[in-house]
Structure formats: C-alpha cells, structure tokens
Amino acid sequence: FQAPVIDFLGLSEKVLVFPYETDFSFVALIPQKEMALRAFTLCMRVATELPEERQIILFAYRTADYDELNVWREKDGRVSFYLSGDGVFFRLPPLSTFRTSLCLTWESRSGLAAFWADGRRSTYQVYKPGHSVRPKGTVLLGQDPDKHLGGLEATQSFVGEMTDVNMWDFVLSRSMIQAWHYGHKVPKGNIFDWASLEYELSGNVLVVDDD
Amino acid sequence: FQAPVIDFLGLSEKVLVFPYETDFSFVALIPQKEMALRAFTLCMRVATELPEERQIILFAYRTADYDELNVWREKDGRVSFYLSGDGVFFRLPPLSTFRTSLCLTWESRSGLAAFWADGRRSTYQVYKPGHSVRPKGTVLLGQDPDKHLGGLEATQSFVGEMTDVNMWDFVLSRSMIQAWHYGHKVPKGNIFDWASLEYELSGNVLVVDDD
C-alpha cells in the first residue's frame, strides 16, 4: 500500500486490465453507503487466462479483524465466498479467456446463497443465516489483503479483465440478474455502480475501452 | 524454397488444403502494401486434425533477421503470437477438425493484444507497447522459415485447411470481427484480401472449392 494512488470516478464502458501477476496492483472501491449488510447482490464480468489450478481472488472486503466478504476461484476450480470464517463452494462452468457474467446473492434471514453464471443460477446453498457483514472496511479488486491494508500475495492475485462490478444491498430477482447479464437496464447498484464508481488505482492496472 | 512456384490471384470461395506433413509445402502471400505496422487485425478460418500436443505454425511473417509476426498453436494447446522475440500466450477452445474463425488484434500504442475465436474475444494481454512490425519481409502459410527464405521443419508445418486469410493495418471493432465471423460484409483487408489475394503455391497444397 506504499504505491502511488490515483483517484477516479466512473468506469462506464471501461474494463480493468490486470496484465500480470503482482503483489502490488489493485483497485480499491469506495462504497456509496456503509457495507453493514444483511443481504446483497454482487455482480461482475470477469475473464482470465490463469491456469485452472490457480487460486484467484475475485473480490475482497476486509475490516480490521475480518475478511468480511471474499469471493474466490479456488485451486480445485470451484467458486466460493466467505463471510468472516469458513466458506461455501460452488461448481460453476470454468472461468475462461472469454467473459463470464458472475453474480452472487446472499440473504441473512434464510441464509440462501447462490452464484449466477451468465444469468443461470447455481443450486442454492444455505450459508450463515442470521449473519451480518460489518461496515467500515476496504474493498479491493485484484488482491487479497491478509490484514487490513496489507499482506498481499502475488500467487492469489487476479490477472485478466474485470468490468461491470456492481453491488446492491438486496437480492436481485432472477429476471433482474438475467437483464443485467444481457446488458439491459436494471436498478443502479446502491453500494457500487460501475458507471459512477469511485475508485483508486494502485500498481499496474489499465483502464481500457470496452469494445 | 527450391520447389517450383506458381503465381495466382484471388481465392474467393476457395480453401487451401495442406494434405500432409512436409517441409516444403507452403503458400507465400504478397501484401498489397508494405507491412510496416503499428497495429493490425489478422483473421483466418482454420481446421486441423493435428494432435493436441503438436506445435503448428499458423502464420509466419519474416524479414531478413527477425520473425516479425508469427502465430502458433503451441505444444500445450495455447495459441500464441510473437513480434520479433518472446511471445504471448492465450488459452482458447482447441482447434479441431471443424473450422474455427480466428482473429488476432494488436495495437502498438497500448500494447493491447487479443485473439477472437468464432467472434468471441479472449482476455486482453499487454504485449510490446511501442513496438513496430518491420516491412519488406515474406509471409508464409504452412511453414515457419527459421531464416529468411529457408529453414523449414516438417514437425512445425500446418496440416489441414485454411481459408479467408485477411489482414488490416488497423484494429477492427468487435462488431466488425463478429460480422466477419458470420460471413457478412466487412471492409476489405488492406494488407491481405482473400478475394483478390496474390499468392504463390509451393510443394503440395491444394486449392479446392469451399462447400
């Protein structure tokens, strides 16, 4: 976190390119509201050339003492997420050099959790009913901080492209998630909205036009 | 390069068939303009029965001292390209006995490089920003010359079918590349245009009707 940081606003029709493996390249996202969450939908489009057996951090939200909400592609190819503690694992079609639309929905009341790949829902799993995500942390794309503001590892870093990272503090319906997948209009993310996203670039991350 | 050479013009609705492994069969392409390039799009349709672990040359442009622009299917199945030096590697769906539409785009300013398989873009990689491809070389299909006009190896040769080899000195948009994939009308290649291509056949290469 010694690297020079540049602030920007809005990534409409832009893609983040993480061109190679580092322990210093990341994008910090500043949420529009505090992330005290009892439900959420997190969506992104992601493409990677990383080999199948490589762990990949897809989204990391950490407070001082906890990994509040981390999304991973695991070594065994499964996609997972963790709410401060043990995670839950899903078998999805593999991430590839072509873009995958990936959403994750979770709701505290029932604990129902699912990933959505290109608009298709995974099997539900019941995960941490009653749990709350704590506010006042930091969201990073590209790296997993093992402590608040530090402890990055190249072998977990993201390499490839990310775009359209959006987050809502509620669970979007199937039709909304499919609309989002196809690029149709949906309610703007009230935590992160790609078109008006406030973010900080650190290290070597390119912002390029999405063609 | 001792083999008898025959000049031809135009391959509209024709396919090149390289029927077996040789170190003497190739097609030399004569560009419409000098290949001093700071950007390009190279497209072709290609089908091969060669085994997965076999290196295959897909396109070779060589000047006196450099492999200026080579496209390969590597031994590990990845597709790669090289601009005079180390290459860059992409994981695409495997080439097969059925035709794949394959395009490659690169731009010197940003270094952004991508393959497009059947109209779908791979993840961007950043490769040799600032570099220029040098003019006054020779383009071969079917063989990789290890020196200018010589040094061919059967174990790298192309076996299978190639058609619709087109090249532009700029980066085509996503919609243009998808139009080309589906056989719709796009701007003619200003370096190579399959319909009016000037070429020389050498060794055993068949020109057959595309059905």
Next chain:
Amino acid sequence: FQAPVIDFLGLSEKVLVFPYETDFSFVALIPQKEMALRAFTLCMRVATELPEERQIILFAYRTADYDELNVWREKDGRVSFYLSGDGVFFRLPPLSTFRTSLCLTWESRSGLAAFWADGRRSTYQVYKPGHSVRPKGTVLLGQDPDKHLGGLEATQSFVGEMTDVNMWDFVLSRSMIQAWHYGHKVPKGNIFDWASLEYELSGNVLVVDDD
C-alpha cells in the same frame, strides 16, 4: 453365415438395435446398383454405449479379396475409413449414447475425403485419388468380415442403434448433408435408400420403431 437369414424391404422410421456383443449378429444390405464407385456419400445415424477404447465396425463392404470400403471407430477414438488398404483417420466428437449423424464423402478425382458429424464437415484429407471401389461384394452392418462371407469377431462388432443408412454414388453438397441431418427432404440414396432398403437380418438384431 450359417445363421438363419430373413429378407425384408424398407426401414422407414425404423431403427436397428444391436443389443449386445456377438460374432453372429449383422444386417446385410443389398445395393440398388452395383458398387463400382468413383465417388460416394454414405450417411447413417448411430448411437452406442461402447467404451471409448473399443474398436467398432460401422460399415463393411467386402469383395472376394478386398475390404473395399470399411468405416470404423478406432481404439483411439478416431473415426476412419479404408478403401482396400491403409486407412485415413479423423478426430471427431466422440460417438455417444446420443445419436450422431455421420456422413462420409469421398471423390476419386481429387481424393478429397471428409466426415460430417451432425452436419459439420471435418477437415478434408486427400485419400487415394484415382482409386475405384470394386463391385460385386457384400455390405454388412454390425460385423466386419475378415474374409468374404466369414471371419467375424465379437470384439469389433457394433452394439447400439443404427438408422437412416443411406448411400449415393456422388458427393452430396454441404447444404444437402445438413438438410439430411435435420431430417429434411434430400435426393433418395441411389445405392441405399433406408425407406426402401432391401436387407437380410442375421443373428440377434431388433428392428424397432424410431421414436
């Protein structure tokens, strides 16, 4: 060929079921015209549960001294055909429990040979240009005779379903082959026409309605 033989005519909307491995079950097909061929298209729909590494005879046409035209699924998974001598091998999507539309085209003048799986053409290979298939032999489905009218081996036999075996003494166009795949009307096979096929059942082969 000691087994009782029953003659039949026409298999419209019928499927041949070869229920288990034998060295005595087969169907002999009687051609509408002599099979002196300098070109042909052979089509069938085939489904099998046989393991990938098992050799399978798909079509056998034998004269007194030669295997005139044999089609195989080889031990390595490739599909092949042989015109009296060494064969030619193609890597197609594997045969499976689901029906595959399989066509084979060959023309003596150019030697161009291709398989078509579900309407998609394989890479052309050049095979025995100038060759002719000899007339006055016997066509079998289900078994490979190692000599004329004898020498059957259970480990090469076909197990599964075959239907819509048709043969023409010319090369059908891409659009015809795709029409046949989709069950649309195409010119009737002038060597074998499934709807009016003359055939002999031997051993344990079931003729069932195609649903």
